[in-house]
Amino acid sequence: MDTYLFDGGRITKMEVDYEPACNEKIPMAMELAKKNPDAFHEAIEMMLQLEKQTRLGADMVSCSRVLVAICQICLQAGNWNALNEYVSLLVRRRSQLKQAVVKMIQECCTYVDKTPDKETKLKLIDTLRSVTEGKIYVEIERARLTKILADIKEADGDVAGAAAVMEELQVETYGSMDKREKVELILEQMRLCLLKEDYVSTQIIAKKISIKFFDDPAQHDLKLKFYNLMIQLNRDTSFLNTSRHYQAIAEPPRKKKPAAVESSTSDEKKKGDDKKTKEEDDKKSEADVAVEPEIELTDAQKKELTDKLVCAVIYCVLAPFDNEQSDMMAHLSKNKKLEDVPAYKEILRLFMSKELINFDTFNADFGMILAENEMFKDNSKHGKKCITELKDRLIEHNIRIIAMYYSRLHLTRMSELLNLPTNRCEEYLSKLANSDTIRVKIDRPAGIIYFTTKKSASDILNNWATDVNQLMSLVNKTCHLINKEECVYSVMCAVED
Incomplete structure (x- = not known):
């Protein structure tokens, strides 16, 4: 050969x-x-x-x-x-x-x-x-040369040109390239697209990376880079996703998992005793799934992870209310590391409780603490947006709590509870009604708000079926009465004759 x-x-x-x-x-x-x-x-x-x-x-x-x-x-x-x-x-x-x-x-x-x-x-x-170009057997060399060319263009200030050059590469289709190098190039594509503010392309490119790749402790540096880029992408568009990304990087790095030891049992014994082998396999799988030990961290690293967790809590609170956001708040509240920052744990508790939150009291208790965070700085566009969103979330939370305890309420009384003018109350009610968070009707001449509970599809069908049965019963009874009158009338006519 x-x-x-x-x-x-x-x-x-x-x-x-x-x-x-x-x-x-x-x-x-x-x-x-x-x-x-x-x-x-x-x-x-x-x-x-x-x-x-x-x-x-x-x-x-x-x-x-x-x-x-x-x-x-x-x-x-x-x-x-x-x-x-x-x-x-x-x-x-x-x-x-x-x-x-x-x-x-x-x-x-x-x-x-x-x-x-x-x-x-x-x-x-x-x-x-x-x-x-177009030669599969030298695709890796072409990708590396393209990366060098993009770096040169970026150094010259041509970010759009660098991004256009990198976007030509379809790295995910390269079978001969190492997976880590693929991810590095895809992350570079994301970074350049973010620099030129092409958020749609960044979102498309981000989907080329499987999050399971970051389960390997050896890829922790790439994991941090990926989630930091995703935070930049979603921080102004999706607070819930931003919170999810912060939770991912708030997890401490773990040690590499040791190689699994091969089983010494023979195939004949496995065939002879299937039940025992299944139990052994279950025990081994549980041992394999066991969480790897965490790496010992310095005080600075622990503080950094705590700050990331705080950001996750804040963005979760800023996210509009829905089932997913509610589940995420419940999940975050169980995190033991929140005990190091009791103020933020208390903020979570307030938004999860079924009690009204007074804005002035909230501002007095947590205003100074929240102002220390970067996302609440007045001198940035993002900071102003976060402050506005926090006020909206407080008001929306209070409206949901009012809807739980009241079936009807005067608009003036509601404005007193929310500490808002009546026209602003109507705006928030309309907003929550449009998002299907609450069911509400407003009688404007009387100034009364009616809250109703959301009915499930089965309840609506049951009510409809009940109404139809009542209607048919009335029709049947009416027909019976008509027949009765006809019979009586015919008998009377016969007697008169």
């Missing part, structure tokens, strides 16, 4: 072994070009003739050595234009061996950092990207 070459899924027989010729001519050509710079083209011509022989003879190893030698001769001579020209020429040659092209491209990628100036570097990258 040594005389056969697997190229592109095809088995190609190596007709001639040119290793002796390569061992003789490659050092000769490199020495010739090194001693006499004027003999550069002569050395290249010698290599091109040898390249043709190895290519037509399907000697992949020798052809790879020749292509790499041509690139090395160009590098020694400092002739970057010749390097770009010969790379483009050699890739397009008929019956060129794919593995030889891979070796040449990999060699040229190492020259990118050796270029004398920026213009030469860009020209070399452009050449390598053009010759690798």
